[in-house]
Amino acid sequence: MERYESLGLVGEGSYGTVLKCRHRDSGRLVAIKKFVDSDDDKTVKKIALREIKLLRQLRHDNLVNLLEVWKRRRRWYLVFEFVERTLLDDLEQNPNGLDLNTSRQYLYQILRAAAFCHQQHVIHRDIKPENILISQGGVVKLCDFGFARTMTSSSEGGVYTDYVATRWYRAPELLVGDTKYGKPVDVWAVGCLLIEMLTGQPLFPGDSDLDQIYHIVRCFGRHTYKHLSDQNMQNLLF
Numbered sequence: 001m002e003r004y005e006s007l008g009l010v011g012e013g014s015y016g017t018v019l020k021c022r023h024r025d026s027g028r029l030v031a032i033k034k035f036v037d038s039d040d041d042k043t044v045k046k047i048a049l050r051e052i053k054l055l056r057q058l059r060h061d062n063l064v065n066l067l068e069v070w071k072r073r074r075r076w077y078l079v080f081e082f083v084e085r086t087l088l089d090d091l092e093q094n095p096n097g098l099d100l101n102t103s104r105q106y107l108y109q110i111l112r113a114a115a116f117c118h119q120q121h122v123i124h125r126d127i128k129p130e131n132i133l134i135s136q137g138g139v140v141k142l143c144d145f146g147f148a149r150t151m152t153s154s155s156e157g158g159v160y161t162d163y164v165a166t167r168w169y170r171a172p173e174l175l176v177g178d179t180k181y182g183k184p185v186d187v188w189a190v191g192c193l194l195i196e197m198l199t200g201q202p203l204f205p206g207d208s209d210l211d212q213i214y215h216i217v218r219c220f221g222r223h224t225y226k227h228l229s230d231q232n233m234q235n236l237l238f
Contacts, residue, residue: 001077004032011130015044015146016075020082029082030067037074047146048076054122054145062113064133064143083141087132087193097200106132107194109140114190117142118183121151127189128166129196151182167212168192168202175213 004021007029011018016035023030035048055066055078068079087106090098098106110132117124124131126147133141171188173181195203204219206212 001032001072004030004079015047031080031082033078033080035076035078040074048078050147050149051145052076052078054148054150058117058120058122058145060113060116062109062140062142063116064141080143081141083133083135083139083143085134086130087134087140087197088129090134091129091196091200095200098197100198102138103194103197105138106134106140106197107190110142110190110193113140113142114186117148118186122148123151123183124148124186124189126166126169127186127193128169129193132193167209168205170212172213172216175209175216 003024005024007020007022009017010020010031016033019032019034021030021032022028036044052066052069055064059065064083065081066078067081070077097103110127114124114127124142124145124147126144127142131142131144133143135141167175169189169192171181171185174185192203204212204215206215
């Protein structure tokens, strides 16, 4: 960190903090994600190593660029290009939604990012406004690959953990505990984002998993027979 001057906190969460920093020699602005102590926390270590691995192999105009990685005193530090704001910032400044042209421009770039990941057999699993970075020039960058993973094959389904994605953007198969899912979970999240961009309001703002399912069923009708018969779904309903 000696090579960087901290300019303030950008964000923080359960797994660490993000700082806006300036490289002392070049003057370049960067965002540095500092994970909490990862050696004693297997979850934090897994998330950090997963993000490092995937972002080293994924390079695209609409994905955040990982510049540097190091570990010091049991903590991982990830250095990213600095991007000025997030889609969440735009939505908070525009409570009635973004204009149609801006929404279309953002959507196109989000879809490019998701399509590229899917072509590489990677599912992001946590697409939401906070994870959509937007530059001053309107370039969109998908970020935060801590919950992303490589699919076990090029087919649509694999057996994965079910607890992924922020609830409001979580696909029905994730809500009922299905562990055989694939790329459509990202497509669902992007669809939720589109409506939120156009209206300024989240499409399915559930305050629990059961309430989330209620919102979805009210809009689209009953779940598939497979999901209705799933044990986790029965546990939620009964």
